[in-house]
Amino acid sequence: MSLARVNWREIVARFGLVMALVALVIVLSTLSDRFLTTSNIINVLRQISINAIIAAGMTVVIIGRGIDLSVGSLLALTGVVGAGLAVGGLPAGFAILAALALGTALGTFNGAFVAYAGIAPFIVTLAGLTIFRGAALAFTDGRPISGLPPLFRTIGYGDFLGLPIPVWIMLGFLILTHVILRYTALGRAVYAIGGNEEAARLSGIPVRRVILFTFAYSGMAAALASMVLTGRLNSAQPSAGVMFELDAIAAVVVGGTSLFGGRGGVFGTLIGALIIGVINNGMNLLNVPSFYQQIVKGGVILGALLIERLVATRRT
């Protein structure tokens, strides 16, 4: 066993993602002179903000060995309800808080079925995916809600200290999630449950309550992302967020969080979201047709996981 090889693996395992992102940026900046400009970088950050917020919530669920497929539909439902309340006369701030509360409640609904009824997260949130979508369509009769108060537009298009508000919201939520995962007892419990639920239970950790929390948190994240999207579109669409769950899961797994739970973090998820965002952006700049973009995106996800798998298996 040579020292150099061990170090090399360590480096790939720890910084491989960042290196991949940097390599991607270098390649794209040589291919397009419009890529590495301040305005384009801000543009990328704004584009990924919605996915990154959802993915941060998803990270918490996945570290706890769950999965949340309902986030896209949940985003649509909380969006139309929040917008509906605001249009109906509730002050915009309260409408947004109500939407966030609804998202948390719907996540709790998912979590209750997982934690207390023992139904697989995949199934529970698959049901949530159709239920919440149906509810959003029923609530609006299939029509978008527009004519929103100005606060929504501020959220979608405002700037603060040179950065768009959606980017600030994303950064704030990522930091919040990071703090919860790394610095609180609750976060520790999420890792423990994802790593070995039985050991966590025998250690006296309230496993069900913690699982409930992870889904509630993911629901809140999707609702927050929904407010940003509603602001961007300046309307709430009952059909918004279709397939968002897949983008979020892709960001999480490309970011190195294990689908088997117990490992990972939100920093990786940010990098994962950035890699996906940069690829999308780069291909747009290079005028790659969108059909091919999808193929490339899928290929990148497979490639990232393959590399991670090789590094992980060789380490043990």
Place this chain on the structure above:
Amino acid sequence: MALLDMTGIHKRFGQVSALADVDFDLEAGEVHALVGENGAGKSTLMKVLAGVQRADSGTMTLAGSVVRFGSVNEAQAHGVVMVYQELALVPSLSVAENLFLGKLPKVVGYGALFERARRLLTRVELEVDPGTEVARLSIGEKQLVEIARALAREGRILVLDEPTAALSATESDRLFAIIDKVKQGGVAVVYISHRLEEVFRIADRVTVLRDGERVGTRTVADTSADEIVQLMVGKSVRHHERTPRTTERTLGTFEASGPGLASMSISLRAGEIVGLAGVIGSGRERILPTLFGLGGSARWAGESVRGPREAIRRGIVLVPSDRKTQGLVVELSVEENVSLATLSRLQRFGFMDRKREREQTRRWIDRLALRPPDPRKSVRELSGGNQQKVVIAKALATEPEVLLLDEPTRGVDVGARAELYDVIDDLSQRGLGLVLSSSDSEELLRLSDRILVFRGGRVTAELLPPFAYEEVVAHVTGARQLA
């Protein structure tokens, strides 16, 4: 000529010699029991026979020709079939499909398949429909399906590894009848068991292993349970070595009952180590999880214990029997594992108090002499003994009054084992009450202040020091009941 002749079998695992120059032979149509304490080498010998492991040296002669099995399939092709304690059936498939698993025709004709299955099931007197899903069978029925499967493969040698561990008395009786029938058909049966009454009931010959060596083979008709126990424990009779630390202060009394457990009470004094002895299936392996609130019903000091959280709050903590699946989160570090049961104590307004956490970890790393003494080390990279220390540290960090130790040295090497014994001794000196459940009689002798022997879901004997090794073994194996 013997059907099987194993001579001079050696097998080492690293530094440890698991089998040393072992001879073993089988006649067609006999039941040959293989007995010995845990770690004596019974399972290893049978794994060599069944092709699971290769011997380092020695020869095997099967029906006159020398054989050397490189795989289970090869052994099965020669008619050697092992029925494992952990049953090797596919629960979601039907009985018939399981019987012919791996030997199914490419196109499965269910009529013919079921007919063949029915004939086989008759041979083991199992009256279930061949289309029944295996998951719906009882453990006893599954075992019979396994035996039928062995017969389907035209097994000449059938190895049964503690087949009655999970069976009821009537299921066991039924199994013995089938073994007898199989034997009449010319099949040789190796019967591994810790229960001497079974050995004397069904075996023709018995071979005793001790510390990887064969210490004797006897014809059952010409031996006695006492002689077998003597062979198992060896000549020197070891007595209790521990200076009792027990004080007069009673900590409380456990009352427990549950499936497979008669209602019982165990009182515990400060500094006392109560040893629990019994074979698998005696109820001994269920008692500690029950006391910790994991199924069945338990009371401590008059109030019921309904789950791990409540148990820990009341000062009772379990070191579970399987550290990989129940004790550790291998993805996490030493420190994160040690803190797991004390998260609520190590937080302030929800945030982990990193300084206190590090202090706590350091304290336990020092006290248990964890190596390497690095709180950030991943537990995956630790040796078995040190992993076990992490589980114990996690338990002790809750500052319990009562420590329940379930097989604390399983899979731990000799050196680390001695260290763990010192730790356990030290804990009793500090006034903890300990309940130690173990399948290792020597461990019980070394550590216990008294030993409760379990048989058939109840405590059948209470042994007090000085303990005699053969007395413990005689009680556990049931030789005492035979005498």
